Amino acid sequence: MAETHDLVIIGGGPAGLTAYLYAARARLDCVLVEKTSPGGQVLVTDLVENYPGFPEPLSGFELMDRFVAQVKKLGLQTISGEVVRLEIEGERKKIVFDDGRVLQAQAVIIATGARPNRLGVPGEEEFLGKGVSYCATCDGPFFRDQEVAVVGGGNTAVQEAIFLTKFAKRVYLIHRRDQLRAQKILQERALANEKITILWNRVVEEIFGQDQVEGVRLKNVKTGETETLKVQGVFIFVGISPQSEFVRGVLPLDERGFIITDCEMRTEVPGVFAAGDVRAKACRQIVTAAGDGATAAFMAEHYLSQK
Amino acid sequence: MGVVHVTDQNFEKEVLQSDIPVLVDFWAAWCGPCRAIAPIIEELAEEYAGKLKVCKMNVDENPITPGKFGIRAIPTLIFFKNGQPVDMITGAVAKSTIENVIQRLLSS
Numbered sequence: 545m546a547e548t549h550d551l552v553i554i555g556g557g558p559a560g561l562t563a564y565l566y567a568a569r570a571r572l573d574c575v576l577v578e579k580t581s582p583g584g585q586v587l588v589t590d591l592v593e594n595y596p597g598f599p600e601p602l603s604g605f606e607l608m609d610r611f612v613a614q615v616k617k618l619g620l621q622t623i624s625g626e627v628v629r630l631e632i633e634g635e636r637k638k639i640v641f642d643d644g645r646v647l648q649a650q651a652v653i654i655a656t657g658a659r660p661n662r663l664g665v666p667g668e669e670e671f672l673g674k675g676v677s678y679c680a681t682c683d684g685p686f687f688r689d690q691e692v693a694v695v696g697g698g699n700t701a702v703q704e705a706i707f708l709t710k711f712a713k714r715v716y717l718i719h720r721r722d723q724l725r726a727q728k729i730l731q732e733r734a735l736a737n738e739k740i741t742i743l744w745n746r747v748v749e750e751i752f753g754q755d756q757v758e759g760v761r762l763k764n765v766k767t768g769e770t771e772t773l774k775v776q777g778v779f780i781f782v783g784i785s786p787q788s789e790f791v792r793g794v795l796p797l798d799e800r801g802f803i804i805t806d807c808e809m810r811t812e813v814p815g816v817f818a819a820g821d822v823r824a825k826a827c828r829q830i831v832t833a834a835g836d837g838a839t840a841a842f843m844a845e846h847y848l849s850q851k
Numbered sequence: 852m853g854v855v856h857v858t859d860q861n862f863e864k865e866v867l868q869s870d871i872p873v874l875v876d877f878w879a880a881w882c883g884p885c886r887a888i889a890p891i892i893e894e895l896a897e898e899y900a901g902k903l904k905v906c907k908m909n910v911d912e913n914p915i916t917p918g919k920f921g922i923r924a925i926p927t928l929i930f931f932k933n934g935q936p937v938d939m940i941t942g943a944v945a946k947s948t949i950e951n952v953i954q955r956l957l958s959s
Binding site: 579580581582587588603604605608625626642643673674677678679682683685686687755756777 | 879881882883884885886887888889890891894911921922923924925926927939941942943944945946947948
């Protein structure tokens with residue numbers, strides 16, 4: 545018979561770890577499933593300045609180390625693996641892994657988060673790891689005194705553009721609109737930074753090079769003109785997509801694939817909850833993910849006690 | 852035998868002249884995803900002991916070898932057989948993804 549728990553939490557980012565914290569304090573029999581090791585997307589954030597209670601900025605992994613340490617005090621149990629399917633058999637839920645392993649649970653919290661979108665242009669796949677990057681904190685130091693492009697105009701793009709000025713001698717921020725979407729405080733810093741040049745109303749049509757990235761071809765969406773820009777690195781931050789493939793057809797998703805819940809994190813299936821970036825909602829921040837996780841665990845406890 | 856930490860100085864001897872296939876994890880302390888896969892790399896070193904040599908190279912302390920292999924992103928895993936790089940994974944991936952490459956490497 546498959547290993548069985550009251551509650552299985554899938555995903556070890558801020559939402560999953562907070563759910564575990566609350567579930568463990570409620571003394572639920574609970575395990576956390578994680579693909580690599582706990583942390584989530586926050587691990588790639590250079591500085592977290594907006595998590596309340598930490599007036600001095602700290603790195604994404606310092607913050608996640610603290611999340612993990614707190615949950616470890618309550619005896620964190622993790623299972624390593626990639627979940628490929630969720631099966632609902634009445635009140636019993638089966639979590640199926642890519643290697644065929646199966647976990648059974650009465651309640652499930654899905655906190656699998658999101659992954660960065662691809663631009664979908666020629667050269668992007670080919671030059672991954674050869675100048676194309678989705679992680680400035682990982683790869684920025686390889687571009688010391690070089691010129692790089694950052695694609696996007698949201699919080700992540702602008703924050704990472706600022707971070708990259710520590711290494712690169714010039715950062716071109718390429719944005720398809722004529723204004724940034726990022727929070728005002730980030731916009732102010734980017735506009736004031738002499739190493740950042742913002743190229744408005746442009747989209748990347750191609751990333752080119754021989755063995756490594758040598759440049760990008762840009763198109764001005766207003767005039768239709770194209771131009772080439774010589775850069776050694778291209779950092780892409782054009783939004784995120786939910787990691788929800790494994791529940792497609794099982795749970796209702798919105799048009800972009802985010803899991804639909806009510807405001808108590810309940811999905812359409814009783815006993816299955818979603819929390820954090822994977823959930824359909826407007827604001828995706830560490831603090832809101834943690835809030836979702838707490839609510840989901842609270843509701844899971846409630847669900848289990850009613851059975 | 853666990854993970855072997857290699858340097859620019861002993862890379863040739865430890866990796867290129869190894870009798871068995873080698874996995875090298877290029878990493879740095881400032882890289883969050885590198886930390887995320889570190890426990891997996893250690894598990895693999897134990898599980899494939901004797902069949903696969905598992906090494907780590909800190910790219911901050913050892914600039915020459917990463918440069919030679921054109922590494923501009925970490926974590927990068929390079930798989931070597933008979934002194935030749937035969938496969939590569941960029942970014943933090945699930946253990947099963949790494950194991951698929953290992954299986955292919957060991958059976959070829």
